[in-house]
Amino acid sequence: MRALTFHGTHDVRVDTVDDPEIINPRDAIIRVTSTAICGSDLHLYDGVIPGVMPGDVLGHEFMGEVVEVGPGSTLQKGQRVVVPFTISCGSCFHCSVQQYSACDNSNPAEKQDASEMMYGHPMAGLFGYSHMTGGYSGGQAEYVRVPFSDVGPLVVPDHLDDDQVLFLSDILPTGWMAAENAQIQPDDTIAVWGCGPVGLFAIQSALVMGAARVIAIDHYPHRLELARSLGAEVINFRQSDVREALMEMSGGIGVDAVIDAVGMESHGFAADNMIDVVKQKLGMGFDRASALKQALLAVRKGGRVSVPGVYGGFSDKFPLGAVMEKGLELRTGQTHVPRYMKDLLGKIEDGTLDTTFLISHRLPLEQAADGYRNFKEQQDSWTKVVLKTG
Incomplete structure (x- = not known):
């Protein structure tokens, strides 16, 4: 598949990488239809976030269609879903009190030492945001593996287009x-x-x-x-x-x-x-x-x-x-995204919140590197970049 990968400060490229696979029973594979460049991605682009390795797939704001599910997933093939940038198990102490971005189980044990040393406790897993947060491949790609897919992703109705609901993933x-x-x-x-x-x-x-x-x-x-x-x-x-x-x-x-x-x-x-x-x-x-x-x-x-x-x-x-x-x-704190998604979806549907006014540019995934450069260098006019796959 094609995906946006990190190669160094101010050096990101769309490369061909391995397709994701189901690893755990609660996994799902999403075919990404829309993804976005976040201001937080610019911290990676600028090289000021530790633990980002060459070849890492970036991106944590994404949505798409379910194409494969593990036996423990509650999703169904063909559903449209928005995926939170935080990865949450749903059963640890923090998830039980809706502190989803503090999940104890989503960051693999072998990845926890650096963030625990720096912050006193290990961080939760995040998509596409360094090995301190699990080293998970991100969503600026054609496909992405979603762990704990029975907890985070929100199924969205077909009468709302991607631009209306994409930002439920994060911002x-x-x-x-x-x-x-x-x-x-x-x-x-x-x-x-x-x-x-x-x-x-x-x-x-x-x-x-x-x-x-x-x-x-x-x-x-x-x-x-x-x-x-x-x-x-x-x-x-x-x-x-x-x-x-x-x-x-x-x-x-x-x-x-x-x-x-x-x-x-x-x-x-x-x-x-x-x-x-x-x-x-x-x-x-x-x-x-x-x-x-x-x-x-x-x-x-x-x-x-x-x-x-x-x-x-x-x-x-x-x-x-x-x-x-x-x-x-x-x-x-990092946002406890699943706590808010359903309520905010309702506010989008009834017109209380508009989510599309800040989109300035829509680009194909292949032009993601141009999107990063302009989002960095022309922040007045490039207010939000949405990348489309396919």
């Missing part, structure tokens, strides 16, 4: 969980750093949840315009001092909750961020966390901090004192 639940973690109250003012796909879905979700005001922060004009079209007020951080603007907009008290949808490669010309850029380029395991630092200083005392943006290493000069002295609540 829509991620934006929704980000807003949920902000614990939104009806009179709240929420600030969202980053108007990429997750940030835009977090903005949309926060407004659906009843936030009085949502303020979007970015520097790309088109992305800010998309945020404005959803109902957000906007700040261009290249034109305004963000903290001063937020204090003025919130009557001097600070915003009630902040959402960092930027993550480990944030932009900025502050001295500490430029130092972090150098450390990151040298492979020293440091995240560029300037957006998160800014959010911690801008949120009001007693406020809430939600972090859907991906961080993988260490942050230098982190303002821990602000977290403690201001009495902030911090919630983060």
Whole structure:
């Protein structure tokens, strides 16, 4: 089959690789019909996520048709399914309390040492996202093996096309969980750093949840315009001092909750961020966390901090004192996708949520390398890339 494979920093290629096979009874094989390039994939592309090997098949946002099932699968051939980017067994302690992205059983034992050493506990399995998360082949391919297929995949109705439901695999639940973690109250003012796909879905979700005001922060004009079209007020951080603007907009008290949808490669010309850029380029395991630092200083005392943006290493000069002295609540984590999929599918069907507005480009899988390059280099106009197989 054809699949997008990693060959080094800024070097991804569509190669011919072995077809996936049923390995365990609960496996299923999916013929991918649509897959997407995620902002998190750019962390792999930029070489700042450890444990990615040459030849690894990338991609964790995908959906398609069931073509083969193991005897323990609950899926049936011919069904259309969206597959969560998290791999969850459904029976461990964490899965039993719907903390699916913390599954204890989906990351093979021989792959757990690196993440356990770094984080204190091993990570769960994720599709196409390094050997720290299991080394599973991803969905930017013609076919993919789905472990524990009786737990994660959601069967979707035929009257909804791929573009409407594809993002149930990751970024829509991620934006929704980000807003949920902000614990939104009806009179709240929420600030969202980053108007990429997750940030835009977090903005949309926060407004659906009843936030009085949502303020979007970015520097790309088109992305800010998309945020404005959803109902957000906007700040261009290249034109305004963000903290001063937020204090003025919130009557001097600070915003009630902040959402960092930027993550480990944030932009900025502050001295500490430029130092972090150098450390990151040298492979020293440091995240560029300037957006998160800014959010911690801008949120009001007693406020809430939600972090859907991906961080993988260490942050230098982190303002821990602000977290403690201001009495902030911090919630983060990989998204517990299966917890949200059915409810969000209903909101797509009834028109509460639109999932297609941010798609800027649809490309054949064979042009995936071009999609990565442009998604990286032209982030204002390339807001979301969907890859089509066949």
